[in-house]
Amino acid sequence: MKLRCPICGKTYDEPVQRCECGEPVEFELFEGEPYIGKSVWERFWDFWPVEPALEFSLGEGDTPLVKSRLGDGFGVKLYLKNETVNPTWSFKDRGTFLAMSYALKAGYKAVGTVSTGNMAASVSAYASRFGLKAKILVSESASDEKLKAVSVYGGEVIRVFGDYGRLYFESLKLGEKLGVYFINSDNPFRIEGYKGIAFEIAEELTPDYILIPTSSGGLFRGVAKGFIELYENGLIDSIPKLIAVQAKGCSPICKAFLEGKEKVERFENPETIAKAIANPYPPSGNAVLRLLREFGWGCVSVSDDEIRKAQTELATEGLFVQPASATGVAALKKLNLPEGAKVVSILTGSGLRALKDAPAGKITECPLEGLKNCLR
């Protein structure tokens, strides 16, 4: 097991959470070949940093790649990778499962995370599944209603009063001291779990572009590493172009990228309906920035109005997603991609988790006696 800091290059033989320089670490590239198997874990068995604890799997991964009409207007072939059908209805389950497999093997009795949404639910669910205690640190403003979908799994939900931004680093520090393994947004095992998205896409398609809603940068890094490993092992002929998509109201990575900055800076006064990607100071921001430049990839930000419109369009394809998941389709309009390009947009989480912010359709009323007229 060897980890490396993608920024300063320092290597580690133990699975540390972050490099001494403050940046995230990541596992070196894996070598291997694919096998026949039911789950993505089995088919890409050589590519995981820890043996997946299949007896505790909930069937995460192996999500549908759905053909969409929404690319037609832009002359591209659009495919939607529907991560909303994971066990807790977001892509987080892939990373949570793999990181939890490590925590169990390493002998931890408790795990934790810092999140109020998809990741909180995912870690709470898998902790119970694995028989581990969970400490879910949520922001003071999280509503009781929203937290129900987290606490229901049995994890201990802790509302922390104070600077929520500091919690990410504070939790890693305290967790190490107290023997609580924190599986935060860019935990190195979590990142590895997201590679499965790239593997599954490559099994079905040779895409030209991948649109990735980007907040902390964990998902982006995982998908990137997946495609890079496929390429380095000779399993695909070229690496698709990855586009990080952010909400205009909280787009620290795009800002640094477009301004040619070396480091991502804290985004002041973040405000967007895409709550799931509203991290103003992304812990993997610099690592994503480096990938974007090294590979000549791109970063695009979209407004709340554009996100809302894309969310409604996706629903007419039969896919109800949370606002953050609609950013990829919203970005399509700004990218001017080449005619006929094959594009995959990743739908990260279910619209049911953000029902309050969902666009409502029209509801009409009709007396039973007049039903005939209402049905015409």
Added chain:
Amino acid sequence: MKLRCPICGKTYDEPVQRCECGEPVEFELFEGEPYIGKSVWERFWDFWPVEPALEFSLGEGDTPLVKSRLGDGFGVKLYLKNETVNPTWSFKDRGTFLAMSYALKAGYKAVGTVSTGNMAASVSAYASRFGLKAKILVSESASDEKLKAVSVYGGEVIRVFGDYGRLYFESLKLGEKLGVYFINSDNPFRIEGYKGIAFEIAEELTPDYILIPTSSGGLFRGVAKGFIELYENGLIDSIPKLIAVQAKGCSPICKAFLEGKEKVERFENPETIAKAIANPYPPSGNAVLRLLREFGWGCVSVSDDEIRKAQTELATEGLFVQPASATGVAALKKLNLPEGAKVVSILTGSGLRALKDAPAGKITECPLEGLKNCLR
């Protein structure tokens, strides 16, 4: 295409919705063999009454079969068939997709359904996906919040004032006149779609018992027909015992079964937290009753308290389901099944759709400065 009434035996060459005697019709048994393929539609290609319109598929079906600890206390091997990871997060999508494939092929421009929950969302979503208009008839008491998850897909949601029970039959009658194809709970194509659950289970396991939350009877009939077809085609050696599970507060089928009645009667004053299975006068009730007796199967009802407890237990397995979906696990305690029996319980729909009724876990509060103590 040949349909038959399982009660009076009359046959039809056209896909009518119900028999002249008032009972549901069903397709005769299919003959065939399984193939290699990615989706259940392709692997069991011979077994569908209409060609599945795969270009409009959202990836419904092929859901995980999850091993559960919850059978340990009862000496059985329990598996959970997790239907909450379908595209609109319930089993309904399987039937909706197949019925919609027929509606499109038959030239209908509009489809409809009578439902306020899972089926409403499913039909609304797939109608938009297939490019058809949808008329979703909901009860007058349905909350705006709940209906958002239906109307968001673009289907026309119609709140009907009057006797909701009459709507099932009224909609079929008017739909036929007006060219709106109603895909209600036991539409014959819908039933066929549910066979996929039996097919997938048989691909992984030789179960002894299947626990099926039962309301209208559509799901039960579909799963039963799936296993019967597998058996008649020599693909399995024996048919598992199917157990219909109902909520005690609305258990018309169990009541008729236990009292030895020939027909299911309307259940008076229904009341249960398991809203998704609270049909007091199930349109496929008599057909289910006949199956139970013909095969020597069973019917069990469980109280709201038992349902709530099972819902919480399932969440500690990492699976957050709606109350109706927890009835199977609740029934386990009352069944006294033989030691070592292999039991599958079908988890029909996501807990996110009934978040208001979900059991809340504990939420504690902690100042950031005192986090160390809170994490101990």
